[in-house]
Amino acid sequence: MSAAWSESDPIVDIRDVHKSFGPVQVLAGVSLSMPMRSTACIIGPSGSGKSTLLRCINALVPIEKGSIKVRGIEVNDPKVDILNLRRRVGMVFQQYNLFPHKTALQNVMMAPITVLKQDRAEVEERARRLLRKVRLEGKEDAYPGELSGGQQQRVAIARSLAMSPEVMLFDEVTAALDPETVKEVLITIRELAEEGMTCLLVTHEMGFAREVADHIYFTDRGLIVEHGPPKEFFSNPRDPRTREFLGQIL
């Protein structure tokens, strides 16, 4: 399946994706492609299908038409090896969604042990390293309920990274955080991007998008209305809808 894929091909390749929830069309032919080690941000008004698009990429939401390829793996294939797909695609959610009955360290360790059947000692060492990386040294034994939102979100990032993904999806990961803690999460994501992780973010943090992204996509009513490198996109938006949105937000 992925034999034909090489590193110079896009790692995420989305073509003409359609998705409806009942009568509501959420995605109306979205195409997007990301080279490896790039960072892209999706911005746009709420309800424009941004989050749905992310959820389609790791098959949390099935698509109706079109094609999504991750590293050459066709997500829409009914015979797709879901585990093989999901271990390559890490996802971080707005509400962190940590496992509340496990400590920070256990949260990071669980999936590699349960899903990938990796050696516990080896996983623990990596988990501790990842928690250090997201600056949570000393919080290993804390339960999610004892951590701040920003700390929980960084545990969630470490939890995803523990699966050694090749693409990370961030779904409005700072939207539930207070302004001071937003920064600590953004710093973590920027470090990841700088290390060469392929990152796709849905975000409302325009400053951050401008700074970290290689490419910006603007969605409205299930379509990508406009996209381009951040400099061009923010300084010279062509589509009136983009201009209106940026005018309201900036």
Added chain:
Amino acid sequence: MDVIYDWFRQLYIDHGINLTIVYDRFDRNRMLGGLWTTIKLSLTCLALSVLIGLVGAWLQGARSVLLRAVVQGYIQFFRNTPPLVQMYFFFFALGSLMPQVRNEFGFTQPMIDNYTWAIISLSFFAGAFNVEIFRSGIEAVPKSTVEAAESLGYTRLQSYIHVVLPLAFRVCLPALNNNLVNLVKTTTLAYAIAVPEMLYVANQIWSDAVNVPEMMTFLLFAYVALVGILVWVMRKWEQSMALPGYGR
């Protein structure tokens, strides 16, 4: 020990309170046997009914319409009929259809004895309620938490075992406690098919010693103690599972 036995014997002579189960060795052994049978019956049914509850709740989320219908039918059947009628049904109706086997003395006997029928019947009875209790807990687990597990590559079974159940348990423990307490008390129904549990043994004793009020009082206190121990254990368990910052 003899001092105690004598005291109880004297209690009967002086005040007419006849606790043969203390001073009479034969009755004492009968009652200890009854107590042990009640404890065994309770623990076995407790374990099996919880297992039925866990499996049933898992099957309720299955894709197959047929499987879900079977579970639903099971719940309706066992929840809507009296447990005594169920026990009679198992013992007399199903039991009579079962083949007879020859025992070591050369006599024929039913393949499934009354004690085993009591276990089967009571476990299915309490299990039906446990399915619904676990379902209530499972529904309280946020969808987003399950989604996080899915996005990490968990299969449905893996996320059920490692994420959903541990959280659901914490939510539904109080309801589960209630049902298990009821189960321990319902084991007295095994009396009806001559399982020598405490009530049955007490009946035998009061038939011989004509001490009905004493035995009835003793039974009540014995169940207060048994259920008390169960509740205490469950509470300890509940406390040990409490999570900082979750729930309360």
